[in-house]
Amino acid sequence: MNYRHAFHAGNSADVVKHALLITLVQALQHKPGALTLIDTHAGCGLYDLGSGQAQRTGEAAQGVLQVFADGNPLLDTYRAAVRSVNVGPALQLYPGSPQFLAQLLRPQDVLVLNEKHPEDVTALRIAMRTTPAAVHARDAYELWLAMLPPRTARGVVVVDPPYEQTDERARITATLAAAYRKWAHGVTVIWYPLKDRAAHGRWQEQLRKLGIPKILSVEHWLYDDDQAGIYNGAGLFIVNPPYAFTQALPPLLEALRAALAPEGHRGRLTCEWLSGER
Template identity: 80%
Template structure:
């Protein structure tokens, strides 16, 4: 699967990922202790929804534009974060620019927090540095999985690693399993968020089985299926694996998930979104 994010910025997967990321960080920041936020596949940082690549797919119309039109108050923090990178946003027009995960993370930094970004693609890394110029973020251009292991545990002790790969390589899932296992041995209480696309259920079930065998105690799985029945050979939705989510986040999750399902359900479909613990 080729997932160059400029083609898919602001789609339904982004809405779910970023809304949950905001909620997760808000829960972690209920404690005053410093956080180190690490994004291993940071991308460009900022995307033009009226640019040629985004317009070619039009996926933002079924994602961020629906979230702005829906106006559910539970999505207010998400909409405010998107609006913050736009000069002006009206309900009729919607946003022109879409923030990548680095921009969402930067908006949530407190004075005591740190942001570490990584993007291996040279052109995207250059765009990322430009997009993050006004922030305190450190930008690296390294192999994502090498950086993941090198940066944990962070000096602050507490932190979040966001892993959002393009899934272009056939061994991507295997590298995630291996790196997660090694990172967990180094930093057992660390919080990790791993994004993935959903296509065929059997392939995904096999991957979940491999992750379940790692025996990580607090391993949450959130899945968002767009359609009432699987659509063969196409993108059917996306999900997140969240390791060590705080209690305040999991308690507030059900109504937020329902708000996301309602806002993003395609015409003629109810869709499904749920959270479950992965157990051996």
Template identity: 80%
Template sequence: MNYRHSFHAGNSADVVKHCLLIALVRALQQKQSALTLIDTHAGCGLYDLHGEEAGRTGESTQGVLRAFADQNPLLDDYRAAVQAVNVGAEPHLYPGSPQILAQLLRPQDFLILNEKHPQDAYNLRGVMRGTSAAVHERDAYELWLALLPPRTPRGVVVVDPPYEQLDERKRITATLAAAHRKWSHGVTVIWYPLKDRAAHERWKQQLRNLGIPKLLGVEHWLYDSDQPGIYNGAGLFIVNPPYAFTQALPPLLEALRAALEPEGHSGEIVTQWLGD
């Protein structure tokens, strides 16, 4: 499944991913000690919702535009992050995870971005100019392991691949196992698209077999039943989510489900601990 950021900017998956990422980092920042934020598949950092690639799919109409039309205050932080890169009431630009993470930085925090695709890496450097972010152009899985443990006491690794390669999930599973051995207390966030439940259940079982004690799965299914051959939603695996985040998660997830439900479907959000 090819999921390059530029074609899907601002869709429902982005809304869920970025709402939860903001809430997660905010929860970690309740402590004053420094954070290192690492984005292994950073993309371009900023997307034109009316550009050729995002415009071709038009997925933002079912994502960020629904979130902006919604009035639930639990989505205010997300809307503010998107509004920060726009002028006017309706968003025309969409911030990727690098831009959103940069907005969340405190003076003591660090941001490390990686993008292997040469053109995307070039665009990312331009977008992040003027920020404190370090930008790398390396293999994501090699970088993931090379930077652990970070220099700060705490940190977050965000893994958000395009799933272009058939072995993407296998590489994620193997790298996560090695990363957890190096940095067992670290927070890791892995984004994934949902296409069919059977394949997803097989991957979840492989992750369970890693024996990571605190591994939370959050799935956002758009439809009441699988729609064969199409994108059915997205989710996150989160290693070591902070307590403040998990406590605030249920009402936020319900707000997202209600804001993003397709016409004729109520959608479903499933949360499940996969660890021991």
């Protein structure tokens, strides 16, 4: 599956991913100690919802625009983060994960971004030029391991690949195993699309076999029944989620489910431990 950020900016997967990422980082910031935030597949950083790429799919209409039409106050923080990159009431721009993370930075925090695609890393540097982010253009999996353990005791690694390569899941699994050996208490967030339930089940089993004590799985299934052969939603594997984050999840997930449910479908936003706490 090829999932380039520019074609899907502001869709339902982005909404869930970014709303949860904000909540996760804010939960970690309950403690004053510095955080290192690492985004291994950072993309362009900022996306024009009126571009040919975004307009080709039109997915923002079923994502961020639905959330802006929804009045649930639990989504106010997410909406404010999106508004901050726009001028005026119209939503012309959508922030990628680097922009959301940059907005959350405290003076003591560190932001490291990586994007290997030549055109995208150029756009990323332009989008992040007013922030203190360090921008790299390296192989994502090499950078992931090279940055661990970070100089700060705590931090988050965000892994959000386009799944262009057939071995993407295998590389994630192998790199996560090595990363856990280097930084066992670090928080890792892995985004993935939901398409083939059987293949996804096999990947879940491979991750369980790594023996990592705490992996939380959050999955957003758009439709009430699987739609064969198409994109059905997306999920996040979260290694070592903090307690404050898991406690905040149930009402937030319900707010997201209700705001993003496609017409004629209720949708599902599930949260369960792949390994660890029950």
